[in-house]
Amino acid sequence: MGETITLLSKREIEKMRRAGRLAAQLLDHLAPMIQPGVSTLEINDEAERWTQAHNAVSAPLGYHGFPRSICTSINEVICHGIPNAKQILKEGDIINIDVTPILDGYHGDTSRTFFVGTPSDKAKQLVEVTEECLRRGIAAVKPGGKIGDIGAAIQEYAESYGFSVVRDFVGHGISNIFHTPPQVPHFGQRGKGKRLRPGMVFTIEPMINEGTYEAVILQDNWTAITKDGKLSAQFEHTIAVTETGVEILTLLD
Numbered sequence: 001m002g003e004t005i006t007l008l009s010k011r012e013i014e015k016m017r018r019a020g021r022l023a024a025q026l027l028d029h030l031a032p033m034i035q036p037g038v039s040t041l042e043i044n045d046e047a048e049r050w051t052q053a054h055n056a057v058s059a060p061l062g063y064h065g066f067p068r069s070i071c072t073s074i075n076e077v078i079c080h081g082i083p084n085a086k087q088i089l090k091e092g093d094i095i096n097i098d099v100t101p102i103l104d105g106y107h108g109d110t111s112r113t114f115f116v117g118t119p120s121d122k123a124k125q126l127v128e129v130t131e132e133c134l135r136r137g138i139a140a141v142k143p144g145g146k147i148g149d150i151g152a153a154i155q156e157y158a159e160s161y162g163f164s165v166v167r168d169f170v171g172h173g174i175s176n177i178f179h180t181p182p183q184v185p186h187f188g189q190r191g192k193g194k195r196l197r198p199g200m201v202f203t204i205e206p207m208i209n210e211g212t213y214e215a216v217i218l219q220d221n222w223t224a225i226t227k228d229g230k231l232s233a234q235f236e237h238t239i240a241v242t243e244t245g246v247e248i249l250t251l252l253d
Contacts, residue, residue, distance in 0.1 A: 003181035007199030020249035023108030044083035059100035110250035151188030164213035205236030
């Protein structure tokens with residue numbers, strides 16, 4: 001049986017656009033906090049305060065028991081890092097901040113990897129390549145294309161630098177529900193997978209590792225780290241397939 005992919009109406013996409021804009025504003029608001037000496041819990045608490053002040057709620061908080069409002073994934077953490085008071089940012093770290101406010105019932109899901117102070121050359125390259133992977137993945141989206149086109153574009157670019165693409169976590173459909181079909185792998189073959197149709201809305205969120213793509217889940221049942229302890233970076237946008245191509249919904253004005 002094929003999974004059912006919901007196509008969103010123009011009205012729903014406008015709601016997604018508003019939620020997406022709020023998510024982008026939240027990341028911009030948090031960016032100045034990303035300094036040595038700041039705890040990830042402080043960043044989380046400010047995200048929660050700001051989200052509530054904008055008449056929105058934090059989708060991650062309580063989602064399948066997740067205890068915080070955002071994900072903070074530092075260095076070897078691939079995704080789903082849990083903010084806590086003892087985790088203090090230090091010079092040279094990289095940190096992915098993943099936010100998903102719900103505004104008027106619809107989800108805005110986006111993430112960026114930030115530098116804490118001055119990164120190492122390897123960290124800088126990994127983060128820049130990961131951001132370009134997201135751009136290339138988005139550029140591969142067009143009506144009539146296939147989901148495999150997205151993963152192929154990302155995988156080819158990441159691997160050309162000797163980096164690897166995480167297999168265990170993928171992009172996903174999103175609307176008034178946090179995670180829906182289709183799944184959007186960040187690796188794959190052109191011309192394979194589900195056909196892209198106008199009205200499909202999903203995230204593209206490549207997680208690119210310095211070393212092996214293999215992941216290990218810690219005992220908290222959330223935090224995913226690289227098996228070899230090397231760095232991981234991620235960028236994420238929520239996008240809509242349009243009649244003519246693609247629209248990024250998680251952008252500032």
